[in-house]
Amino acid sequence: xxxxxxxxxxxxxxxxxxxxxxxxxxxxxxxxxxxxxxxxxxxxxxxxxxxxxxxxxxxxxxxxxxxxxxxxxxxxxxxxxxxxxxxxxxxxxxxxxxxxxxxxxxxxxxxxxxxxxxxxxxxxxxxxxxxxxxxxxxxxxxxxxxxxxxxxxxxxxxxxxxxxxxxxxxxxxxxxxxxxxxxxxxxxxxxxxxxxxxxxxxxxxxxxxxxxxxxxxxxxxxxxxxxxxxxxxxxxxxxxxxxxxxxxxxxxxxxxxxxxxxxxxxxxxxxxxxxxxxxxxxxxxxxxxxxxxxxxxxxxxxxxxxxxxxxxxxxxxxxxxxxxxxxxxxxxxxxxxxxxxxxxxxxxxxxxxxxxxxxxxxxxxxxxxxxxx
Amino acid sequence: xxxxxxxxxxxxxxxxxxxxxxxxxxxxxxxxxxxxxxxxxxxxxxxxxxxxxxxxxxxxxxxxxxxxxxxxxxxxxxxxxxxxxxxxxxxxxxxxxxxxxxxxxxxxxxxxxxxxxxxxxxxxxxxxxxxxxxxxxxxxxxxxxxxxxxxxxxxxxxxxxxxxxxxxxxxxxxxxxxxxxxxxxxxxxxxxxxxxxxxxxxxxxxxxxxxxxxxxxxxxxxxxxxxxxxxxxxxxxxxxxxxxxxxxxxxxxxxxxxxxxxxxxxxxxxxxxxxxxxxxxxxxxxxxxxxxxxxxxxxxxxxxxxxxxxxxxxxxxxxxxxxxxxxxxxxxxxxxxxxxxxxxxxxxxxxxxxxxxxxxxxxxxxxxxxxxx
Numbered sequence: 001x002x003x004x005x006x007x008x009x010x011x012x013x014x015x016x017x018x019x020x021x022x023x024x025x026x027x028x029x030x031x032x033x034x035x036x037x038x039x040x041x042x043x044x045x046x047x048x049x050x051x052x053x054x055x056x057x058x059x060x061x062x063x064x065x066x067x068x069x070x071x072x073x074x075x076x077x078x079x080x081x082x083x084x085x086x087x088x089x090x091x092x093x094x095x096x097x098x099x100x101x102x103x104x105x106x107x108x109x110x111x112x113x114x115x116x117x118x119x120x121x122x123x124x125x126x127x128x129x130x131x132x133x134x135x136x137x138x139x140x141x142x143x144x145x146x147x148x149x150x151x152x153x154x155x156x157x158x159x160x161x162x163x164x165x166x167x168x169x170x171x172x173x174x175x176x177x178x179x180x181x182x183x184x185x186x187x188x189x190x191x192x193x194x195x196x197x198x199x200x201x202x203x204x205x206x207x208x209x210x211x212x213x214x215x216x217x218x219x220x221x222x223x224x225x226x227x228x229x230x231x232x233x234x235x236x237x238x239x240x241x242x243x244x245x246x247x248x249x250x251x252x253x254x255x256x257x258x259x260x261x262x263x264x265x266x267x268x269x270x271x272x273x274x275x276x277x278x279x280x281x282x283x284x285x286x287x288x289x290x291x292x293x294x295x296x297x298x299x300x301x302x303x304x305x306x307x308x309x310x311x312x313x314x315x316x317x318x319x320x321x322x323x324x325x326x327x328x329x330x331x332x333x334x335x336x337x338x339x340x341x342x343x344x345x346x347x348x349x350x351x352x353x354x355x356x357x358x359x360x361x362x363x364x365x366x367x368x369x370x371x372x373x
Numbered sequence: 374x375x376x377x378x379x380x381x382x383x384x385x386x387x388x389x390x391x392x393x394x395x396x397x398x399x400x401x402x403x404x405x406x407x408x409x410x411x412x413x414x415x416x417x418x419x420x421x422x423x424x425x426x427x428x429x430x431x432x433x434x435x436x437x438x439x440x441x442x443x444x445x446x447x448x449x450x451x452x453x454x455x456x457x458x459x460x461x462x463x464x465x466x467x468x469x470x471x472x473x474x475x476x477x478x479x480x481x482x483x484x485x486x487x488x489x490x491x492x493x494x495x496x497x498x499x500x501x502x503x504x505x506x507x508x509x510x511x512x513x514x515x516x517x518x519x520x521x522x523x524x525x526x527x528x529x530x531x532x533x534x535x536x537x538x539x540x541x542x543x544x545x546x547x548x549x550x551x552x553x554x555x556x557x558x559x560x561x562x563x564x565x566x567x568x569x570x571x572x573x574x575x576x577x578x579x580x581x582x583x584x585x586x587x588x589x590x591x592x593x594x595x596x597x598x599x600x601x602x603x604x605x606x607x608x609x610x611x612x613x614x615x616x617x618x619x620x621x622x623x624x625x626x627x628x629x630x631x632x633x634x635x636x637x638x639x640x641x642x643x644x645x646x647x648x649x650x651x652x653x654x655x656x657x658x659x660x661x662x663x664x665x666x667x668x669x670x671x672x673x674x675x676x677x678x679x680x681x682x683x684x685x686x687x688x689x690x691x692x693x694x695x696x697x698x699x700x701x702x703x704x705x706x707x708x709x710x711x712x713x714x715x716x717x718x719x720x721x722x723x724x725x726x727x728x729x730x731x732x733x734x735x736x737x738x739x740x741x742x743x744x745x746x
Contacts, residue, residue, distance in 0.1 A: 001741055001743060001744070001745070002742070002743060002745050043728045057529065067618065080692040082737065092673075099396065107588060110472065125382075135396055167638075168637075169638075170409050170638070170658030171716075188572060188574065189562075189563075189572065190571070190572035190574060190575050192564075194512075196637045196640075197640065198563070198640060198711055199561060199562065199563035199572040199573065199574065199593075199711060200574045200593050200715075201561065201563060201572065201574055201593070201594030201595070201603060201604075201641065202594045202639050202710075202712055202714065202715075205599050205600065205715075206714060206715060207596060221571075221572055221575045222574070222577060226578050226606055226607050226608055227574055227606075227608035228579065229602070229603075229605050230574060230602075230603035230606040231574075231603070231739060232740060232743060233599055233600075233602035233603040233606050233736050234599050234600065234603050235599055242688050246602055260618075265542075265543070265544075266542075266543075266571045266575050266576070266579060267542055267569075267570065267571060337574060337575075338571055338575040339544075339575055341575065341579060342575075342578075342579060352573070364740055364741065364743075364744040365744075367602065367605060367606060367737055367740060367741075368737065368740075368741055369375070370374060370375060370376055370605060370737075371374070371737040371738075372374070372375050
C-alpha cells in the first residue's frame, strides 16, 4: 500500500494498534501493522520491562508508546502525595455502599492500585514515562489527552521520534498542530475510552482539511476492512484501532469482561465519567449505572481523582468477578467502543490484521466496480 | 454508476435527498439523484398540492415521499380531538414562561400550528397522507419512525411502490424486514432529526450484514462525496441525506436558522426530546437549553404531545426571529445533523449533487491509487 504514513513509519499496512498488552503490540507490528503500547497504567519500572520485552520480540520492526498527559488536570494532582486525601469522604462512602450492596469484598484502599494510576496522569508521572519510552527504539510517541506538553515534544524531537495526538474536535486538532505534533489521530465519539461527541464520519474529513498537509489517522468505530476503507475514503491515511484487540487471544482482558464483550451489541456501551473523571466510552454495567443514574450518586470527580476512586475499586471488582462473585460480574466493565457489537470471536491479533487486510482489499475492489468503466 | 439501487430506482447516482421542500426534491431528482418529500408537516390537501407541483416539474423522473408513522404513539393520540387537552398545564405554563423571559410574543395556542403537526403522527392522520401519496407516480414511500403499519405496506404493494424505513439499530432493521420493507435506511447517531445512539460507521456494516440481500442506504454524517464513498465502503448501496439541503438556495429554512447553520460547528448540535418527544438531533439553542437543562423544566412530553407544545411555539419563535426579536433568535433552531459544521455556503441543490458526484469520483480514484498495483 502506498500512503505517506506507510512510508514514514516503514509499514506495509497503515493499521495502528493501541493496546495495553505487549503481546498485541508485538503481534501487530510483526504482522505488518504498527503496535502502540498504552503506558498509562504502568510504573516507569514496569514500562521499562514491557518495552525491553517488545524490543526482544519485534526484530527491529516499528512500534510506539502512548502516554496520557491530561491538559487540564485537577489542581490536587500537582502534588501527587495529596491525591488520596483530596477525594471527598462521600465518594468513598458511596463506593463502600456499592461494595456492600453487590456483595463484593472491599479492597484495602490505602494499598489500592488506583493510587499508582492517579500518579501517572500527573505531569511528573507522565514525564518519567516519556523518558523511559524514549530510551527505546520507538518510532512514535502519542499523547492520548490534550496537547502534549512542551517537554514531550522537545525530548521526542531530540530523539527523532514523531509525536502523535488524539483529537475529538477541529479546535483540538489546531491546538495540537500549534504544539508541534507530527501526526493527528481524529477520534470519533463511537470510540472506546476518552472520546468527544462528534462521530468519526463527520470528524475525520474536517480534521483532515484543517491540519493538511499533516497526515491524519482515523479512530473510532473501526474494526474491519470495510471500516478501514471508509476511514481512508474520508481522507485518513491510516487507522488507529483499540477495541478490536480486547477480545484477541493475546489480550489480558479479564475473562469475565471478555465474555461480556463477546456477548455485547453495539448498543451496550456508554460514555461515562465514572472511571476516570472524563467522559470515556465503556461497557454499560452496574458500575456505570450506579455512578451515572443512581439518585444517591455523588457524581464523578474530576480527573485524576475519579481514576483513584475507580481503579482501585475496579481491581477488586475484577478479582471478585473472576472468583465467580455475581455482584462483581455485574459491576465489571472496561473501556470499549461501539464496535464491540461485532467482536464475536476470539482470534489471534495477527489474524485480526490479516482479516482486515483482506477485507480492505476486497472493499477497494468492490468500490472500483461500483465506479466502473 | 452500477448499484442495485441505481437500477431499481432508475437513477444515475444513488443519492437520496430528504427534504420538506418541493423545490429541493425536484432539483435533486432532475440532477440525477432521488428526491424524497418529507410529508409530516403537511395536511392531506397541502401534500396533494406539493406532489402535483413536483409531478409538473420532474418530467417523469423518480421521486418519493416520507411519512412519519410512530410505532409507539402516546395513548392520547388515538383520539386526535383530545390531543390538546392531554398536555399538562405545567407544560403550557413553562412554555408561557419561556415566551415571557425571552420577550417573544406568545402565540394563540388554540390556533397553534402544532395541533396539525400532532395530528399527522396519529394513525389516522398518517393513513390519509399515505393515500394521497400513492395517488401520485411516486417510486418510494418511506416510514421515518418504527416499522410501517400493515396498511402502509399493503397499499404500497398494491400500487407497486417499494417501501423504505429508517433504522437506528440492527434489531429495528430485523423488525422492518419482518414488516415487509424493501429498502433499509441505516441512520447513525450523527444524523439530524430522530436518531439513535449508534454511529453511522458502526451501524451501517452491521445492518448491511443483518438484512442482506436487501439493499441498505446509509444516513447520518453524509454531506460530501468523501462521506458518500465511505458509506459505500461500509456496504451501503447509496446514501440518504437530509441536513445538506437545509442551507441550499431552494430550502425554506428560516433565514435566522439558516444563518445559525452556516455559522455552526459540528459541536453545535444536541440530541434532544424538546421538539417532538423523541430524541432528535437539532441545533443547540436556548430552546433546547431551557427544556433540557433548566431546573424549572417539566421535561419533554412523549410524542406527539411534545410536538404539539413545541411546533406551535416554534412557529411563533420563528416569526419573532424574522422580525428581529433577539429572544426569538436565541430560541430558534431546527433539526440538523453534525455535518452542519461543513455547511458554510449557500448553493443551489443541483450544485450540491454535482459537487458530491465529483468528489465521490475523485475519492474512488484516490482509493484506487492507495490500493495501487
